[in-house]
Amino acid sequence: MKTKYAVDEYGFYGKFGGAFIPEMLYPNVEELKENYLKIMAEPSFQEEFNELLKQYVGRPTPLYFAKRLSEKYNTKVYLKREDLCHTGAHKVNNTIGQILMAKRLGKTRIIAETGAGQHGVATATVCALMGLECIVYMGEVDIKRQAPNVARMKMLGATVRPATSGSRTLKDATNEAIRDWINNPVDTFYIIGSVVGPHPYPDMVARFQSVISKEIKTQLLEQEGKENPDYVIACVGGGSNAAGAFYEFLEDESVKLIAVEAAGLGVDSGESAATSVLGKIGIIHGSKTLLMQTEDGQITEPYSISAGLDYPGVGPLHAHLHDSNRAEFIAVTDKEAMQSGLEISKMEGIIPAIETAHAFSVLDKKQFKPTDIVVINLSGRGDKDLNTYIEYFNLSD
Amino acid sequence: MNRINNKLQEDKKILSIYFTAGYPKLDDTVSIIKELEQNGVDMIEIGLPFSDPLADGPTIQESSTQAIENGMTTSLLFEQLANIRESVKIPLLIMGYFNPMMQFGMEEFCQKCAAIGIDGLIIPDLPLYVYENEYKTLFEKYGLKNIFLITPQTSNERITEIDTISNSFIYMVSSAAVTGSQSGFGNEQIDYFKRIADLNLKNQQIVGFGIKDEETFNQATKYQKGAIIGSAFIKYLAKNPVNMIKEFISLIKK
Numbered sequence: 001m002k003t004k005y006a007v008d009e010y011g012f013y014g015k016f017g018g019a020f021i022p023e024m025l026y027p028n029v030e031e032l033k034e035n036y037l038k039i040m041a042e043p044s045f046q047e048e049f050n051e052l053l054k055q056y057v058g059r060p061t062p063l064y065f066a067k068r069l070s071e072k073y074n075t076k077v078y079l080k081r082e083d084l085c086h087t088g089a090h091k092v093n094n095t096i097g098q099i100l101m102a103k104r105l106g107k108t109r110i111i112a113e114t115g116a117g118q119h120g121v122a123t124a125t126v127c128a129l130m131g132l133e134c135i136v137y138m139g140e141v142d143i144k145r146q147a148p149n150v151a152r153m154k155m156l157g158a159t160v161r162p163a164t165s166g167s168r169t170l171k172d173a174t175n176e177a178i179r180d181w182i183n184n185p186v187d188t189f190y191i192i193g194s195v196v197g198p199h200p201y202p203d204m205v206a207r208f209q210s211v212i213s214k215e216i217k218t219q220l221l222e223q224e225g226k227e228n229p230d231y232v233i234a235c236v237g238g239g240s241n242a243a244g245a246f247y248e249f250l251e252d253e254s255v256k257l258i259a260v261e262a263a264g265l266g267v268d269s270g271e272s273a274a275t276s277v278l279g280k281i282g283i284i285h286g287s288k289t290l291l292m293q294t295e296d297g298q299i300t301e302p303y304s305i306s307a308g309l310d311y312p313g314v315g316p317l318h319a320h321l322h323d324s325n326r327a328e329f330i331a332v333t334d335k336e337a338m339q340s341g342l343e344i345s346k347m348e349g350i351i352p353a354i355e356t357a358h359a360f361s362v363l364d365k366k367q368f369k370p371t372d373i374v375v376i377n378l379s380g381r382g383d384k385d386l387n388t389y390i391e392y393f394n395l396s397d
Numbered sequence: 398m399n400r401i402n403n404k405l406q407e408d409k410k411i412l413s414i415y416f417t418a419g420y421p422k423l424d425d426t427v428s429i430i431k432e433l434e435q436n437g438v439d440m441i442e443i444g445l446p447f448s449d450p451l452a453d454g455p456t457i458q459e460s461s462t463q464a465i466e467n468g469m470t471t472s473l474l475f476e477q478l479a480n481i482r483e484s485v486k487i488p489l490l491i492m493g494y495f496n497p498m499m500q501f502g503m504e505e506f507c508q509k510c511a512a513i514g515i516d517g518l519i520i521p522d523l524p525l526y527v528y529e530n531e532y533k534t535l536f537e538k539y540g541l542k543n544i545f546l547i548t549p550q551t552s553n554e555r556i557t558e559i560d561t562i563s564n565s566f567i568y569m570v571s572s573a574a575v576t577g578s579q580s581g582f583g584n585e586q587i588d589y590f591k592r593i594a595d596l597n598l599k600n601q602q603i604v605g606f607g608i609k610d611e612e613t614f615n616q617a618t619k620y621q622k623g624a625i626i627g628s629a630f631i632k633y634l635a636k637n638p639v640n641m642i643k644e645f646i647s648l649i650k651k
Contacts, residue, residue, distance in 0.1 A: 010526075020495060022452040022521040023546035024570060026555070165458050171449065175458075178451050185550050283496040283522060284449070296470045297497030298448040 005250040005317070005326060011199020012288075014323060016316035019198035021286045024182040028190075029286075031105065033200045039104050040097075040207065052096050053211060056129070057086045059093075061212075063219035063375070068347045075368035078229070079350070079378045080216055080245065089353065089380030090209060090241045091122035095191055097208030099126040102189035109133045109188045113177040115142055115170030115237075116307030117149025118353075118380065119193030124158035134158040137176040139169040142307065149384060167301045170311055174285050194238025195315035198286030202243075202315050209244025216375055217248055224373060231368065233258040234377040235359040236329075237273070237309035239318040241379035246327070256328065258366075259318060260359045262304035263331035273302035274331040275314040276322045284313040290322070305334040305388065306354040308380075332361040338392050340364070341382065353380035354388060400488040400516045401542055401565045404439055405601050411623025412614065412650055413440040413603060414630050415492060417460040418477070419469025420446070421634055426477045429634075432642040434487050437650060442519060442625065445474060445493030452521045456628040460635075471501045475509045482514035490544065492519040503532060507539040517542035517565060529562065544568050549589045553596070560598040569593060569602040569621060582607065582616045594620035614649050 011017045053059040061084050066077040082090040110127050114120030120136040127134035140162040153160050166172040181190045195202040217227040234242035236259040249255035264272035279290035291313040292300045304310045321327035341357030356379045418426045446461035498506045536543050542565040601622035609629035617624040633645045
């Protein structure tokens with residue numbers, strides 16, 4: 001089948017992607033590129049991956065018909081419950097896949113970057129599961145903001161190393177992880193947390209996350225008698241949960257895809273993370289994609305109340321979906337997202353992660369038909385964001 | 398002939414110095430270049446600062462951050478260097494990451510380099526195949542040498558490929574590491590220097606990463622044509638004024 005949205009042999013989605021990496025990383029990235037598809041296709045890999053997703057992660061996650069939301073918005077809203085995964089978000093689908101990949105490549109030392117700490121926790125979790133050494137790079141600023149996740153990683157046996165350069169957030173943690181990889185080229189595997197970085201990472205991560213859309217198809221067939229929804233909605237920082245939720249529908253243009261970005265205080269406020277609006281094509285973390293930068297090509301610091309969407313770039317697949325108009329990109333402010341988070345909590349009894357809450361705001365921004373099937377990827381739960389919710393809504397009063 | 402290639406033909410070991418343009422002070426660029434030439438440095442890599450220099454360690458990253466804060470930009474660097482060839486004769490290269498060059502426009506960037514008298518570019522995150530397919534013709538049109546890196550992990554097959562496409566020197570990364578992270582060379586690195594020398598490549602090699610004093614310079618140039626000092630020089634500049642550069646160079650090349 002001719003595909004328009006799959007990665008090509010050079011690692012590009014349209015004009016986005018590739019591997020813009022220093023020579024020091026070439027052998028590692030090349031090794032992965034040469035082997036990832038072969039390894040993923042091995043029956044023993046598939047068996048182990050699926051078994052862990054089932055027994056350890058708790059998959060399949062439910063596709064839940066949200067009755068009250070559906071009534072309010074006069075359409076059929078389904079929630080893909082990734083918040084019910086072990087560790088509380090979709091992130092673990094990818095870390096399970098990558099740790100199995102690392103083992104098959106004979107790597108003994110795992111590194112990762114993390115912003116809010118969700119990917120760090122998911123990585124530390126699978127390292128504990130496999131008994132591998134785990135080092136997580138985290139911006140010094142984020143370490144202070146996300147103390148509970150730092151504690152979780154430590155309990156799981158990981159070493160958390162502060163990134164003290166630049167703005168001391170996710171982008172700098174990623175730089176530090178890449179430097180560690182350069183310095184330890186033989187025994188170390190870098191588990192990237194999103195569909196970002198040099199090829200083949202965006203494709204590999206999307207494939208591991210594609211279990212989300214595979215399940216949506218099966219579950220919709222059972223519940224609605226058809227595999228395809230009319231809409232799939234997901235939030236996008238780097239874009240891994242969206243990539244997973246969109247994956248099986250990419251080539252079928254009857255399924256409309258909506259990617260929700262964080263507008264922060266407003267797209268034009270100077271405090272935003274809406275990369276598709278504010279970004280220009282450039283190179284970030286080894287990938288040619290849309291990124292927020294100055295005229296002079298210096299990468300700028302984004303802002304969002306949600307640490308998971310606070311990334312100055314976006315995965316190359318999403319840049320391509322934007323460029324080709326395959327997906328509609330909608331920017332949602334802090335305020336709108338926080339209100340949605342509260343609404344979902346009260347109406348469905350589910351406290352979503354603030355990242356995920358952004359996706360729900362689309363229900364207020366867009367009119368759907370009563371017969372439309374709208375699947376929202378509920379990518380993570382809100383436990384980690386409780387402090388932010390408490391402060392924002394003065395809940396401690 | 399290109400100044401780099403002329404220099405490579407001289408019967409001597411080459412000392413190349415890297416510094417970040419706009420550091421420590423915005424206007425230091427030209428005076429640093431002049432001081433380096435006057436004190437016997439053979440070649441200079443002018444660092445175009447980038448916010449996220451992946452292949453560099455903390456020293457060069459901090460100098461880049463400072464330079465950007467000082468107000469350094471690509472256009473300003475070209476302005477500062479506009480008349481550099483009135484006085485400076487040694488080869489000058491620009492080392493920088495691909496994104497700022499891409500935003501400036503690669504053709505315009507090369508054009509400016511040629512007009513100023515820049516001899517070559519080192520762009521660590523511009524992959525070989527992208528260079529070949531998209532930029533090789535451009536570099537050749539403007540007489541710029543593109544310098545590729547190899548590391549101890551680079552396969553012989555790829556070294557051959559890099560040697561074929563290069564036509565000045567190969568930047569030999571001394572060990573698998575970011576800049577500024579080693580302390581002296583061990584047997585493993587010496588073996589690697591020797592192994593590469595024994596390949597009899599058509600391009601000579603200049604060693605970078607981990608060179609910081611006379612000892613490491615001599616070790617690195619025993620089998621190779623020259624060596625590049627970066628982080629150690631940046632650290633020196635952080636503590637000493639530009640007119641003291643003489644001291645630094647004299648400790649390396651006696």
